[in-house]
Amino acid sequence: MKKNLIFAAGLMLFGLTSLVLAKPNEAQLKQIAEGIVKSLNSGDYDQRQSFLKKHYINADSTSAIERWQSHLERFSQDLGKVTIHSIDVSNPAQLQLLIKSTNSRSISMWNNLVVHMDSERPEKFFSLGLHPGQDPTVVLPDRPLTTEEIRNYLSDYIDEMVSRDAFSGTVSLTKDGKPFFNGAYGKANLRWGIDNKLNTKFNLGSMNKMFTGVAICQLVSQGKLSFDDLIIEHLPDYANKKVAGKVTVHHLLTHTSGMGSYWEAMASTDWTKLRSVKDYADLAVNDSLEFEPGERFSYSNSGPLVLGLIIEAISGLDYHDYIRKYVTGPAGMTNTDCYHVDDVIPNLAQGYYWDDDANALRSNIFAHSARGSAAGGGFSTVEDLQRFASALYDGTLLPADMLEIYTTGKVDFGPGDRYAYLISDAIWEGHRTVGHNGGAPGINADLKIFTDIGFTVTAMSNVDQAANAITTYAARLITHKRPVPN
Numbered sequence: 001m002k003k004n005l006i007f008a009a010g011l012m013l014f015g016l017t018s019l020v021l022a023k024p025n026e027a028q029l030k031q032i033a034e035g036i037v038k039s040l041n042s043g044d045y046d047q048r049q050s051f052l053k054k055h056y057i058n059a060d061s062t063s064a065i066e067r068w069q070s071h072l073e074r075f076s077q078d079l080g081k082v083t084i085h086s087i088d089v090s091n092p093a094q095l096q097l098l099i100k101s102t103n104s105r106s107i108s109m110w111n112n113l114v115v116h117m118d119s120e121r122p123e124k125f126f127s128l129g130l131h132p133g134q135d136p137t138v139v140l141p142d143r144p145l146t147t148e149e150i151r152n153y154l155s156d157y158i159d160e161m162v163s164r165d166a167f168s169g170t171v172s173l174t175k176d177g178k179p180f181f182n183g184a185y186g187k188a189n190l191r192w193g194i195d196n197k198l199n200t201k202f203n204l205g206s207m208n209k210m211f212t213g214v215a216i217c218q219l220v221s222q223g224k225l226s227f228d229d230l231i232i233e234h235l236p237d238y239a240n241k242k243v244a245g246k247v248t249v250h251h252l253l254t255h256t257s258g259m260g261s262y263w264e265a266m267a268s269t270d271w272t273k274l275r276s277v278k279d280y281a282d283l284a285v286n287d288s289l290e291f292e293p294g295e296r297f298s299y300s301n302s303g304p305l306v307l308g309l310i311i312e313a314i315s316g317l318d319y320h321d322y323i324r325k326y327v328t329g330p331a332g333m334t335n336t337d338c339y340h341v342d343d344v345i346p347n348l349a350q351g352y353y354w355d356d357d358a359n360a361l362r363s364n365i366f367a368h369s370a371r372g373s374a375a376g377g378g379f380s381t382v383e384d385l386q387r388f389a390s391a392l393y394d395g396t397l398l399p400a401d402m403l404e405i406y407t408t409g410k411v412d413f414g415p416g417d418r419y420a421y422l423i424s425d426a427i428w429e430g431h432r433t434v435g436h437n438g439g440a441p442g443i444n445a446d447l448k449i450f451t452d453i454g455f456t457v458t459a460m461s462n463v464d465q466a467a468n469a470i471t472t473y474a475a476r477l478i479t480h481k482r483p484v485p486n
Contacts, residue, residue, distance in 0.1 A: 029095055084099055096112060096113075105166065184198050203379055203442075206375070209376060216253060219315070252304065338373065351441070445460040
């Protein structure tokens with residue numbers, strides 16, 4: 001029911017690991033950590049402003065300060081008053097606070113507040129991250145957990161969330177392709193009291209991007225496309241010649257194109273008529289680049305739409321038909337598609353989000369698109385996402401050499417996190433995970449494929465951020481004390 005809790009600014013700075021880190025004072029670091037919590041709890045604009053002016057790296061930027069003002073205000077609204085359980089300053093580049101929320105609507109009552117400090121100015125932070133934390137009263141054994149233990153701990157965690165109406169959705173865990181945890185919780189439709197089931201279809205958000213990435217890699221494997229090709233080589237009629245002549249397929253796949261998002265333009269148009277990839281792509285076609293292609297990573301929702309147009313131009317198929325024929329179809333994903341919002345689709349969940357202004361729960365029917373696209377917004381089930389994971393790694397969708405290219409990270413976007421070709425390539429406690437998540441008001445889904453230890457985790461929800469909380473906790477259980485393969 002919560003809006004996005006994870007904010008990150010200046011992510012390109014994660015690559016500065018080669019710089020010599022100035023040795024900060026531990027007492028000073030703890031003071032900064034405590035100052036952030038004081039700012040959250042104060043609810044006072046001037047107090048937050050004073051803290052940001054002193055400790056935020058881009059304090060000279062009025063727009064950046066205002067952005068972090070809104071971030072801290074949102075954190076405060078979501079968490080309520082928080083108390084600090086512990087502060088870990090062992091890594092001066094990344095402070096870790098375990099905090100407890102007092103807001104029963106918070107997705108997780110325990111959260112890790114991560115403070116990313118600047119490498120040259122140790123008194124300055126450049127990013128904050130809020131992630132579900134471990135209840136300190138839950139003590140895990142000093143060894144890897146069995147699948148039965150993972151199931152039991154995860155079940156307790158989900159039950160606690162459900163008891164606070166913090167989770168509604170489905171969860172699936174497999175080991176070596178065999179399910180050992182499947183669960184459905186809450187309501188697919190509150191108005192009619194319809195329960196969620198394992199085959200309930202939930203909105204994917206940005207997870208559709210993975211399918212777009214697979215499609216592009218298939219065309220490259222067939223010699224019909226190159227990652228270095230410019231947009232204009234396949235879309236000679238693309239209206240923005242300056243963009244088409246600079247941006248490559250690689251840029252579009254890695255969010256390094258400099259393109260932004262079509263969301264603002266969609267908000268000012270009749271979004272109910274946007275049904276094709278071209279409909280969405282046209283909203284941003286005249287936008288200028290925010291930076292030179294290849295200069296840095298900046299998450300873009302407009303870029304994948306152009307890839308959708310390229311798929312259509314090369315294949316001669318409508319984007320949605322291509323995905324059904326060559327991606328979801330071969331993978332056996334019979335409950336996955338970009339459904340029209342006004343189609344009558346069985347077992348499809350309605351999304352819900354908490355409206356702080358009205359202090360009420362709202363349906364998200366007016367908060368997303370009329371149909372999904374190459375950038376996101378389709379629907380799927382946890383069972384179908386497990387099928388997608390299997391089809392990726394059994395050779396159904398891509399040959400082994402192209403699978404490696406598709407899933408290998410190309411650009412950094414967080415500590416231990418790299419972005420590949422519209423799919424993430426991350427390290428979790430030494431173990432590699434491949435996947436993607438998606439979220440918007442009333443929408444949250446996540447897929448984590450642990451490529452080295454055979455676990456796959458997926459969760460889908462019709463409330464905000466709840467799926468991410470569950471996959472994060474599941475990942476913690478899976479990797480607990482588990483040796484990293486050589």
